[in-house]
Structure formats: structure tokens, C-alpha cells
Amino acid sequence: MTSNKKNNIVGNSWLVPFVESFIRTLSHLSVYHIIVKWKRKNGKWPDDELIRFAFVETYVISYPTILFLLFLLSNCYCLSYLLYMAAGIAIYRLFDLLHGHFSILIFEMQRKRKDENGHYILVRHSVRWFLLLLINLIDITLCFSVVYLTFGFLFTPEISSRIDALYQVFGTFTTIAGSVSSPMGIYGKLLVIFHLIYLIIMFVIVLPIIISTIRGKEVTTEVFGTEAGQDKRYDKKS
Numbered sequence: 001m002t003s004n005k006k007n008n009i010v011g012n013s014w015l016v017p018f019v020e021s022f023i024r025t026l027s028h029l030s031v032y033h034i035i036v037k038w039k040r041k042n043g044k045w046p047d048d049e050l051i052r053f054a055f056v057e058t059y060v061i062s063y064p065t066i067l068f069l070l071f072l073l074s075n076c077y078c079l080s081y082l083l084y085m086a087a088g089i090a091i092y093r094l095f096d097l098l099h100g101h102f103s104i105l106i107f108e109m110q111r112k113r114k115d116e117n118g119h120y121i122l123v124r125h126s127v128r129w130f131l132l133l134l135i136n137l138i139d140i141t142l143c144f145s146v147v148y149l150t151f152g153f154l155f156t157p158e159i160s161s162r163i164d165a166l167y168q169v170f171g172t173f174t175t176i177a178g179s180v181s182s183p184m185g186i187y188g189k190l191l192v193i194f195h196l197i198y199l200i201i202m203f204v205i206v207l208p209i210i211i212s213t214i215r216g217k218e219v220t221t222e223v224f225g226t227e228a229g230q231d232k233r234y235d236k237k238s
Helices: 001-012 015-029 031-041 050-071 082-110 124-152 160-172 185-214
Strands: 216-220 232-237
Touching: 015 082, 031 050, 031 082, 050 082, 050 124, 082 124, 082 185, 124 160, 124 185, 160 185
Parallel strands: none
Antiparallel strands: 216 232
């Protein structure tokens, strides 16, 4: 039995199909996929790739923008309820980011692209992907800052300011947060554990994509001169 046949047997076992099915099921809970599905169903999804790229970029940027505004406005006593709204959005966004990057990794790895240097993962545009990744990192930082501020009563001394919440995010990652606020009770400890596990998982997911992007593999889509909906893709070295 050849190695390719062995890989197919492994890929067709219960684990990989289960993970793929689970990811596809979670997609139905994603705001992005709900919007895209609705637009396609109503024939409003644009054929122009540039418009679709602009929609994705606007969607990615909108989350940190909204969170930042709610984060600041909730400082006013009369608008303190906005912090709880921001916390709900932040928790959803954390799982949305995890699902999005995990989907890219799983489904791209299934394509088994390979060249003389080994396996690689394609990205649409390397510079654009790095910029979106940077925005995602800012997004994750804001999300956890909102969460720490919302549940600041689980720490001692209590996290009551936005600067303390932001410092707690960086402090937890660099293991110096104990000098500011320490988790009090089981729920505070679970929150810190979740934060660290989340960062580790994101690092493991994003690292293979970063390595492939540094190698210079990207996919370029030629839209002009083709019929609507028909893309001519080719691999190239950056």
C-alpha cells in the first residue's frame, strides 16, 4: 500500500470528517457566513472580487472599532451598561476568530498542496493577510480587555480601570499579571486559564499559515477579462 493510499485511509477515518463537519456546523453561527449566505440567496453577492475583498476587510475592521468605542463610552456612568454589550460581542468575536482561522487551516491542509520544498498553504495576498492578522491581534487584545474589565471583581485588587484591564491582558501572556491583579477564586483562575489556552491554540493554528506565507506562496485571482463568477487562479512566487 502506497503512502498516498495510507493518507487517504487516515483522512477517511472518523476524526477528520467529524472535525470538518463540526467546523461547517459552527459556520452557521458566524455573522459573516450568515450575511454571505443571505446575499447569495437573494442574488446580492457581488461578482467583483475587489468588492468581496472590501466586504471582508470592512467586516474584520468593524469589530475592533465597535469594541473600542464601547470600551471608551462605557466609562461614562450613564453608559456603563455598554460594557456588558461589549463583553457579549467580545466573547462571540473570540470564538469567531478561532473558528475562522481553524477553518482556513483545516480545509487548506486537506488540499495537500506540495512543491519541491514540501507542503504549503495558499493565501490570497500575503501582505493583505499579514495586515488582517495584525488587526485580528488588536481585536483579540481588545476582546480580552473588555472581558477582564467586565469580570474585574473576580480579581484582587479588582480590575476597575481600562488601563488595568489592558495591562492584565499583556501581563497574563507574559506571566507578570500577578504584580497587578491575581485571580480570586475558581472563576477568576478559569478565566486566566482560558486566556492562555486561547492564545496557545491561536498560535498553533496561525503558525503554519505564517510559515507558508513567508515562503512566498500566494494565489492571485484574475477577474478582468473573464466571465462573471469564473476565476482563473494560479500559484506564483512572491
